[in-house]
Amino acid sequence: MNTYTAQFDDIPGTRVFTAKRAKQGYELNKFCMSLMKAENRERFKAGERTYLDEWPMSEEQKQAVLARDYNAMLDLGGNIYFLAKVFATDGLSYLQAVSTMTGMSVEDYQQMMLSGGRSPEGWRSIKDGN
């Protein structure tokens, strides 16, 4: 058991981008990087499924992209900075996209941030419940 990475699993609501996850998400993240070129963003917007089929990603990864299910993309090896190319293509800010992972509306999430952000209380450790 690798205790370095295993301890990360005790942090609630968090996917730490380890070397293992980087391998799992390699093709998904490569697709994301392609959206740094304006012509690729246009081609993706013109036909998402067709564009996705040009990349050797798993069907699960493609479905997660089509559904813009960012938690699923994280679970399948995506990292937020790669995934940012997808929501940038959609014209969304980090705040708008990030809020979709919390189960809160954008407005409620924005209000939470204005009120000082999510408190660490209850979000430190699954094991210790604090």
Next chain:
Amino acid sequence: MARITAGLTTSHIPAVGAAIDLGKTEEPYWQPVFDGYDWTKKWAAVNPPDVVILTYNDHASAFTPDVVPTFALGCADEFPPADEGYGPRPVPVVQGHSDLAAHLAESLILDEFDLTLMYELQVDHGLTVPLSLVYGQPEQWPTRVIPLAVNVVQYPVPTGNRCLNLGKAIRRAVQSFDEDLSVQVWSTGGMSHQLQGPRAGFINKPFDNAFFDRLIKDPEDLARLSHFEYLREAGSEGIELVAWLIMRGALGPDVEELHRHYHVPGSNTAVGHLVLRPADQ
């Protein structure tokens, strides 16, 4: 001889760059963020360095899933702004200092820091937002910049101790450069924030404020903070703070705090900013 004359840390939130680019800095939401940089802008105008060594993390802009260097030093003459998906930021091309970069490469690698050397590098908001915060919107940046990209995205990232020691090695390297240059070291990123999963929006003010104090007064102790503790207490993207120890190491044992700014929120993030002067300056 070259000397390190100041250190600076700041968050590098992309929405802050967008607020500058779109002329929104006077809006009520953004004003308290930018007010904290007024002092710095005045200070920067009368303390122009010849070169800034700027440590930041690339956000999947220059480094792809194919290549993940732990420390990458920009050795080119210039570094254009990257297209992060919204189009490149409308900011000047960053002018490097290839002679000092070559000297840093030689000194640091012989000092056993196995750097990746970059002769082509597009720089993203991690590097350009701090320049905008300090220098506004000039035609050309008023200083040369040597980028030092630090991997804080894919684990394992470097330890705090490694970052502190790299900073100390940068100090030795700068002090052995045979040209009379004023060099500042900036480290960017942080403070507490998390951009992913159900825990997104995580902010820890007590941790952040203690981090400022520990960085200034006892960096050797702070350098022992584990990655797990950063993740748990500062949020998954708060790990960017580990690189602030590079700036601190470069300033020598004792520093004077010139300016501090902290505000929540800047988008998803706790905005934190410090300006420090080494005791020998």
